[in-house]
Amino acid sequence: MNKYILSKKLYRNELATFYSFLIGFLIALAVGSLILFIQEKNPFDVFSLMLKLSIGSVNSLSNSLNKAIPLILAGLGISIINSVKLWNIGAEGQIFMGAIALNFVYINTSINNSQIYILLLLVSGFLGGAFCILFPAITKVLFGVNEIITTLLTNYIVFGLTIYLINGAWKDPASLNFPAAAYVSESVYLPTVLGKLSSGFLICILFTLIAYYIKDKSVFGYEMRIAGGSELTAIYAGISAKQKAFFAMLIGGGFAGLAGAIELLSQTHRVSTGISQGFGYTAIIVAAITGMRPIGIFLVGCLFGALTIGGSVIQTIGVSSYIAEIIQATTLFGALVAQFFFSYEILKKDEND
Amino acid sequence: MIDVQLMGLLNATLQAATLLFIAALGELITEKSGILNLGVEGMISVGAVSGFITAINTESLFLAVIVGVLSASAFSSIHAFVTVVLKQDQTVSGLILTILGLSLSSLIGKPYVGKKLEVKLESLIDIAEPSNIFQVLLSQNLIFYIAILLMIFTAYILKKTMFGRRIEAIGEDLKSADSMGLKIAKTQFIATCVGGAFAGLSGVYLTLSYVPYWTDGMTSGRGWIALALVIFGGWKPYRTAFGALLFGFLEALGPRLQTYGFEMSPYIVKITPYIITILVLVFLTIIKNGNTGAPKNIGIPFFRENR
Numbered sequence: 001m002n003k004y005i006l007s008k009k010l011y012r013n014e015l016a017t018f019y020s021f022l023i024g025f026l027i028a029l030a031v032g033s034l035i036l037f038i039q040e041k042n043p044f045d046v047f048s049l050m051l052k053l054s055i056g057s058v059n060s061l062s063n064s065l066n067k068a069i070p071l072i073l074a075g076l077g078i079s080i081i082n083s084v085k086l087w088n089i090g091a092e093g094q095i096f097m098g099a100i101a102l103n104f105v106y107i108n109t110s111i112n113n114s115q116i117y118i119l120l121l122l123v124s125g126f127l128g129g130a131f132c133i134l135f136p137a138i139t140k141v142l143f144g145v146n147e148i149i150t151t152l153l154t155n156y157i158v159f160g161l162t163i164y165l166i167n168g169a170w171k172d173p174a175s176l177n178f179p180a181a182a183y184v185s186e187s188v189y190l191p192t193v194l195g196k197l198s199s200g201f202l203i204c205i206l207f208t209l210i211a212y213y214i215k216d217k218s219v220f221g222y223e224m225r226i227a228g229g230s231e232l233t234a235i236y237a238g239i240s241a242k243q244k245a246f247f248a249m250l251i252g253g254g255f256a257g258l259a260g261a262i263e264l265l266s267q268t269h270r271v272s273t274g275i276s277q278g279f280g281y282t283a284i285i286v287a288a289i290t291g292m293r294p295i296g297i298f299l300v301g302c303l304f305g306a307l308t309i310g311g312s313v314i315q316t317i318g319v320s321s322y323i324a325e326i327i328q329a330t331t332l333f334g335a336l337v338a339q340f341f342f343s344y345e346i347l348k349k350d351e352n353d
Numbered sequence: 354m355i356d357v358q359l360m361g362l363l364n365a366t367l368q369a370a371t372l373l374f375i376a377a378l379g380e381l382i383t384e385k386s387g388i389l390n391l392g393v394e395g396m397i398s399v400g401a402v403s404g405f406i407t408a409i410n411t412e413s414l415f416l417a418v419i420v421g422v423l424s425a426s427a428f429s430s431i432h433a434f435v436t437v438v439l440k441q442d443q444t445v446s447g448l449i450l451t452i453l454g455l456s457l458s459s460l461i462g463k464p465y466v467g468k469k470l471e472v473k474l475e476s477l478i479d480i481a482e483p484s485n486i487f488q489v490l491l492s493q494n495l496i497f498y499i500a501i502l503l504m505i506f507t508a509y510i511l512k513k514t515m516f517g518r519r520i521e522a523i524g525e526d527l528k529s530a531d532s533m534g535l536k537i538a539k540t541q542f543i544a545t546c547v548g549g550a551f552a553g554l555s556g557v558y559l560t561l562s563y564v565p566y567w568t569d570g571m572t573s574g575r576g577w578i579a580l581a582l583v584i585f586g587g588w589k590p591y592r593t594a595f596g597a598l599l600f601g602f603l604e605a606l607g608p609r610l611q612t613y614g615f616e617m618s619p620y621i622v623k624i625t626p627y628i629i630t631i632l633v634l635v636f637l638t639i640i641k642n643g644n645t646g647a648p649k650n651i652g653i654p655f656f657r658e659n660r
Binding site (some may be wrong): 005006008035087089123139143144145146148149150152153154155156157160163164168186264267281282284285288320321322325326328329330332333336337340344 | 391422431435439441442444445446448449452453456457459460461463531551573574577578581618620621623624627628630631634635639656657
């Protein structure tokens, strides 16, 4: 018979998620080194170059933080939706939809005051993201349709829509080789605050606090947790679980849409396929690895932004940028392994048992 | 003339359906045991790229198929380890399996982008222009017939053998299964790896026959459509096969609409399979009133409380 039994720990270390993340990151670096080693590259050289080019100067640091913006915002959106125990795999599509909605409003309106205009454009990005998840949200709360599959498939639809628009109605005749929509006017660019760091990063800090407030401090957040926890408790407490789920999804989608709007106004300045490079998927890792905590998402988002920048610069020395993605995904797998040892203990079976 | 077109459509339907069906059937087995694996897309990709690389380097199709299937299965064992042994969240693990699988296959496939395959899975009986439905059926390649055999085997094993009944017992009622002394972890681990092997076979079919080359992201959401197919099929092999034919037909119909006189932007045609998948899923969930027939313990880790 089995000599050992598994037992759930009664008390879980409060910093378990943090330690798991660290352990996961170390495991991921080890795996990354192994891959580099197989490719006959010196891992130490590659990693130190990545470090230098991602946080070594004001310029590279601001690049890294700019990359962190969409990861953080989309991750926050995912975490809000997860409060009701639902998954948003559609952040990638919502980011694109945010940019599309922004461009739609931009084409059809004209406001002279650029600050008000920027604000309007950011709001339309938020609404675009919310609109993108509207159908999965409605079908989830009304009929119980699996939101993982509907939000994921929406990504492909919105990406197809983007390609359709930039090759058709919105095609910029001046952009010959690379299909894209026309640039927005320089007056609505988001200003930079430090080096190349976009003021979008300040919006990002603000929304991290908002998400923290919504999730952990507000009545809505409390009701969301109850709604996501147990259907019966929600009924006893007089909370409409469906209503909470619906609004959580729209808000979460909006966060990702805002990420797309900021990306357009600060980086690409036009709708193109470059609006997101898989940020919506990386955001899932960022959100899951922190146990859906907004402050954690902010910090890990910054780290992963730096990793992404580091990954793209090492291409110059012939190392594939996918190394960064693999390190990100492996970090989460490593963290899951570590989580096990924080939540369970292996006990020796008592002989008399 | 119409006949040739129609046979072409039928042929394309069968090919698209085979690809989706094998992956869906594997996921069905995994889910029957109570393990949800959202990593199908990643596993198909791993199978596709490793099969392709093997085929290019060894020019042996047999070896390519074996390597593709085994590597996807080995890859799925990460999910099995994390969810079955370590009892971590199946949704998180599966999603990351997809992300990891896609980036890993992009990494190892990079030197092979644009390379042409010298050997390709040919149809067993070469019929240049099939003119009736039997000739189309006979002109498929080996994996198509393997898919049919797998369907019959899987249906039989799940319904008629002890092993299949055990899988179902574990997926439906963990506590009873445990008190009956069934080896839950072992069964779930095997079911997950079998699901991975099937996804690998589907991936091999993709790069060795369906589109005989390798590019990044070429699985283009088929793993997710396969996941939707399992729901569509109500966790039943034959019904899943029917669903695969339907989805395969829609995928094959898209690019041909123009020849039938429908003017449609090719960009819109490309997204129709995803729209239709969502609509079918919604429609199905509505008529079944939310009860799609999923195994009851899906996504719930097994943990025997010690007292």
